[in-house]
Amino acid sequence: MTIGLIDTRCANLASVRFALERAGLDYRTGVTPDDLADCDRLILPGVGSARPAMEQLERSGWAEVLAGDTRPLMGICLGMQLLFSRSAEDDIDCLGLIDGAVEKLPREAGSVWPHMGWNTLDLRSPDDPLLGGIKPGEYVYFVHGFYAPVGSYTLASTSYGADCSAIVRQGHVWGCQFHPERSATAGAQILKNFAELDA
Amino acid sequence: MLARRIIPCLDVRDGRVVKGVRFRDHEDVGDIVALASRYAEEGADELVFYDIAASARGDTVEPAWISAVSSVIDIPFCVAGGIRSVDDARARLFAGADKISINSPALETPELIDALAREFGSQCVVLGVDSKTIEGDWRVHQYTGDPDKTQLAGRNTLDWLREGIDRGAGEVVLNCMDQDGVRDGYDIDQLAAAREICPTPLVASGGAGRKDHFKTVFERANVDAALAASVFHKSLIGIGELKSYLIAEGISIRP
Numbered sequence: 247m248t249i250g251l252i253d254t255r256c257a258n259l260a261s262v263r264f265a266l267e268r269a270g271l272d273y274r275t276g277v278t279p280d281d282l283a284d285c286d287r288l289i290l291p292g293v294g295s296a297r298p299a300m301e302q303l304e305r306s307g308w309a310e311v312l313a314g315d316t317r318p319l320m321g322i323c324l325g326m327q328l329l330f331s332r333s334a335e336d337d338i339d340c341l342g343l344i345d346g347a348v349e350k351l352p353r354e355a356g357s358v359w360p361h362m363g364w365n366t367l368d369l370r371s372p373d374d375p376l377l378g379g380i381k382p383g384e385y386v387y388f389v390h391g392f393y394a395p396v397g398s399y400t401l402a403s404t405s406y407g408a409d410c411s412a413i414v415r416q417g418h419v420w421g422c423q424f425h426p427e428r429s430a431t432a433g434a435q436i437l438k439n440f441a442e443l444d445a
Numbered sequence: 446m447l448a449r450r451i452i453p454c455l456d457v458r459d460g461r462v463v464k465g466v467r468f469r470d471h472e473d474v475g476d477i478v479a480l481a482s483r484y485a486e487e488g489a490d491e492l493v494f495y496d497i498a499a500s501a502r503g504d505t506v507e508p509a510w511i512s513a514v515s516s517v518i519d520i521p522f523c524v525a526g527g528i529r530s531v532d533d534a535r536a537r538l539f540a541g542a543d544k545i546s547i548n549s550p551a552l553e554t555p556e557l558i559d560a561l562a563r564e565f566g567s568q569c570v571v572l573g574v575d576s577k578t579i580e581g582d583w584r585v586h587q588y589t590g591d592p593d594k595t596q597l598a599g600r601n602t603l604d605w606l607r608e609g610i611d612r613g614a615g616e617v618v619l620n621c622m623d624q625d626g627v628r629d630g631y632d633i634d635q636l637a638a639a640r641e642i643c644p645t646p647l648v649a650s651g652g653a654g655r656k657d658h659f660k661t662v663f664e665r666a667n668v669d670a671a672l673a674a675s676v677f678h679k680s681l682i683g684i685g686e687l688k689s690y691l692i693a694e695g696i697s698i699r700p
Contacts, residue, residue, distance in 0.1 A: 258569075264516040294566050324460035341482055353644075358669060360568055360615060362646045364448045364699040385448060385699040387521055389543075389568045406447055428521045428543060430485075 247441060249273040250285030252325075254292060254302045260320065262291045265427035269434055279311040287317050287440070291384050291427075292310045292324030296348075297336035299324060312341055317342070319419045320376075320440050326414065326421030327392060332392075335392045344416040346397050352389070352407045358392035361406040365424075367413070367432075371401040375443050376413060379435045386412070386422075386429040393423065448699040449663050449691075450490035450670035451684060452648065453610070453677045455468060455480055460510060463497070463658065464675050471497075474678040478513050485518040487684040490699060493546065493618070493672060494696060495573075496526030497589075508540040515541025525573055529557070531564050538565060548573035549587040552598045552605075562613025562666070564685060567645075570609045572614035576602040576635065577622040583635055586622060601636070603642055610645055617643055620650035628654025628676060636666035648672050656682060656690045663696050 247274075249266060251260055253275050266273045273289075277284040292299055303309045312319065321329045328340045333348040340348070353359045364385040369377060381403075388404065394411040396403050402413040413436075414421045420440065426433035455462045455477065462470040474480070481492055491535045494514070511524055524537045525546035545565075551558050552574060561570045566681050575589045583602035588594040598605075606617055619639050621632035627656055628687050631652045646669040649662045655674035676682045691698045 258538050258541070258543070259537060260512065260515055261543060264512075265517065265519065268519065308595060357644075358646055358648075359644060361447070362568065363450050363615065363669060366446060391522075391568065425521070425543075428519060430519050434519060 247272060247287075248285045249392055249441060250282030250288045251275040252282065252288060252290045252293075252303075254290075254299045254306075254325075259291060260357065260425060261425070261427045262289065265415060265434065265437055269438050269441070277336075278306050279308055286314070287443070288312075289321045289440075290319065290321040290325035290328065291320060293326065294324060296324065296327065296333045296340070297338055299328060299334070300338055300340060303328070303341070304429065309341060313426060317439070318443050320433060321419075321421040321423055322354045322427070323390060326423050327390075327394065329414070329419055329421050330394060338358070343419045344394075344399050344414060346399060348392050348394050351393050351410070354407065357407055357419055360389065361410070362389045363387070363392075364429075365404045365405060365406060365412075367402045369402050370396075371415075372411075374401045374415060376415065376436060376439050377401060378439050380432060384432045386424040386426070386432055389421060390411075390422045446466065446697050448697050449668075450492045450633075451488075451494055451659070451687060451698070452670050452672040453484045453552060453684070454493045454495060454650065454672045454674045455490050456495050457510070458497055458673060462678070462686075464678050475504050477510050478571065480678070481514045482517050482520070482683065485520050488688055488700070489520060489612050489684055491670070492522040494522065494524050494526075496524075508536050511537055511540035511542050520608060523571055525571070529554075531560050534561050534565065538569065544569040544616070546573045548575065548589075549697040551609065552585065552587050552600070555608065558609055558612035558614055562615070567613050568569030570614050571608040571616045572606070573618045574602060574605060574609075575620045576607055577624055578635075584686055585640075590624065605640055608678035610643065614645065616648065618648040618650055620672075621652060622651030625650075627640055627652065628681075630654065631659045631662040631666065631671070633661060633665050636662060636668055646670065654681075654689050659687060660691060660694050660696060663691070
């Protein structure tokens with residue numbers, strides 16, 4: 247089992263790579279779909295902002311390939327947001343693999359924006375294989391200013407001004423709004439669960 | 446519920462962790478990777494590494510230890526010191542740092558904050574501010590890594606916070622120099638004033654000496670995180686016992 251790590255050239259693959267190594271998981275990084283053609287599942291990491299990342303996915307051919315790909319795919323943080331149909335960040339169309347739209351977190355007077363730090367998971371579909379071994383109320387590390395509202399795709403949510411999707415799934419596509427690679431043992435468990443999904 | 450963060454700060458000089466009192470007289474307190482893993486295991490929520498001499502020295506942090514730290518710890522960490530350009534920042538982020546923090550170079554070239562936020566997003570751009578009371582006013586200092594080079598930056602602290610956030614900083618670490626290393630409690634008045642004008646996460650720094658200092662700064666200055674160094678390095682307070690105490694006191698904390 248080899249995980250393909252999609253390099254969007256938007257920095258910081260290192261922390262995901264190191265997390266996969268700590269978990270003893272086999273992976274390869276690649277910029278184009280051809281680079282990762284023989285991988286069994288894919289991770290789309292992401293820091294940075296939506297437009298440059300989407301442009302890179304279109305240039306590299308991933309946007310087109312992922313529309314027809316059936317391998318298990320997991321997006322992380324911005325990578326999760328790009329799985330949706332649209333994002334209010336830069337107001338752009340995204341990959342459209344999950345039916346829904348990403349919105350800006352409410353920025354009220356007196357509130358702190360972005361959402362940064364350790365917050366708790368409210369498990370809405372605890373039986374999903376990605377959540378194996380994850381306890382209700384587990385803390386994971388978030389950094390984001392945009393969010394996916396809770397919908398039929400939400401497996402776990404967290405609360406910060408609004409109810410935010412923390413873990414999502416539609417078919418073979420999963421996403422984590424938080425950073426499993428920086429979420430201590432709970433994060434490592436989720437990466438391991440993804441590697442061990444029945445595909 | 447979002448937890449308040451406890452952040453051990455590791456001052457780095459020549460590849461070792463050091464700690465001084467009021468920014469002077471540094472002593473060696475240990476190996477970077479060993480201390481980083483110890484804190485992560487004990488329950489630290491995040492780590493900050495300051496290359497304390499980099500800005501004053503005029504060269505940059507060697508990223509080799511950054512990947513070493515990134516490969517062993519599973520919590521986020523920020524790297525500060527000597528980041529003068531987008532390329533400096535990229536090298537550290539690509540090595541595995543989650544955030545970069547800029548201080549003196551941002552005072553020299555405030556546009557650097559805009560450039561970093563544009564390139565990497567505000568969420569990984571931290572503005573570090575060293576502030577000291579001068580004639581009843583809070584004033585920014587720069588080149589604080591070297592006592593002989595430390596100087597007033599010619600800016601009012603709260604004005605500089607506003608400008609830095611407007612330019613795109615996604616988090617502020619406010620180090621109150623009057624309190625640094627003396628373990629007499631955080632500068633509540635200054636941090637509360639900063640909180641009033643700071644819409645981004647705010648990290649308190651300088652003065653932690655007892656467990657109740659953390660409780661007070663969370664309750665009275667409403668900061669998102671509290672940073673400390675010597676009390677952790679010298680094992681005067683254990684992170685685990687600190688967190689248990691804060692949870693018992695009703696503060697939202699990740700166990």
